[in-house]
Amino acid sequence: MLNEAVKELLNVQVNKEFYSAYLYLDFSNFYEAKGLDGFASWYKIQAQEERDHAMLFYQYLHNNGVQVIFEAIEKPNVPLENLMDVLKAGLQHEQYVTSLIYHIYAAAQEAKDFRTTQFLDWFVKEQGEEEKNAQDLINKMEMFGNDPRSLYLLNEELKTRVYAAPSLVL
Ligand code: MG
Numbered sequence: 001m002l003n004e005a006v007k008e009l010l011n012v013q014v015n016k017e018f019y020s021a022y023l024y025l026d027f028s029n030f031y032e033a034k035g036l037d038g039f040a041s042w043y044k045i046q047a048q049e050e051r052d053h054a055m056l057f058y059q060y061l062h063n064n065g066v067q068v069i070f071e072a073i074e075k076p077n078v079p080l081e082n083l084m085d086v087l088k089a090g091l092q093h094e095q096y097v098t099s100l101i102y103h104i105y106a107a108a109q110e111a112k113d114f115r116t117t118q119f120l121d122w123f124v125k126e127q128g129e130e131e132k133n134a135q136d137l138i139n140k141m142e143m144f145g146n147d148p149r150s151l152y153l154l155n156e157e158l159k160t161r162v163y164a165a166p167s168l169v170l
Contacts, residue, residue: 002064003111009104010057010116015071016100017054021047023093026076027086034083038155045163052166053123059170060119084141091134098127122168 002010024047031039058068078089101123108116144150 002061002066002116003108003113006104006108006111006113006116007061007066009107010061011066011069013100013104014054014057014061014068015073016097017050017057018073019076020093020097021050021054022073023076023078024050024090026078026080027090030080030086031083036083036151036155038157038159039083042158042161045161048163049166053126056166056168056170060116063170064115083145084138087134087138087141091131091138094127094130094134098131101127122166126166 024043028040028043028047031037031043061068078086078093080086101120105117105120105124108114108120140154144154
């Protein structure tokens with residue numbers, strides 16, 4: 001049996017991950033409209049990954065006998081103005097998600113729910129990668145974003161990202 005508080009936080013996280021998917025689809029939407037199809041494709045894949053995250057929390061809850069309660073998914077709330085702001089908002093969002101994961105981890109630890117801390121270990125590592133990816137994009141945009149030819153090449157590079165299912169299987 002999962003601890004009540006932990007159960008609730010895991011359920012909230014399902015919604016947060018779907019929100020992340022929705023937010024990144026909006027980023028993709030923004031770049032697509034700007035004609036930056038590589039950026040658009042990169043964020044479309046990112047949105048797929050977030051949906052996978054949501055489904056991992058969903059499945060983990062079900063594997064522990066908990067039916068998920070779906071709440072409304074918030075409207076993407078990041079103003080999409082210029083190429084760089086979007087990337088910075090992406091990093092900020094990932095840092096926020098990391099804080100959510102840490103919060104659940106701490107609650108699980110307090111409840112001595114080591115099954116959940118073990119489940120969350122994958123997400124702790126994943127968040128490290130997400131923050132690095134977001135920072136790498138900012139760095140590249142800082143270096144190359146102001147030169148149209150370099151931006152074109154960066155867009156081509158981002159186009160090569162391929163979707164990979166999460167390495168965590170429940
Ligand atoms: Mg996620």
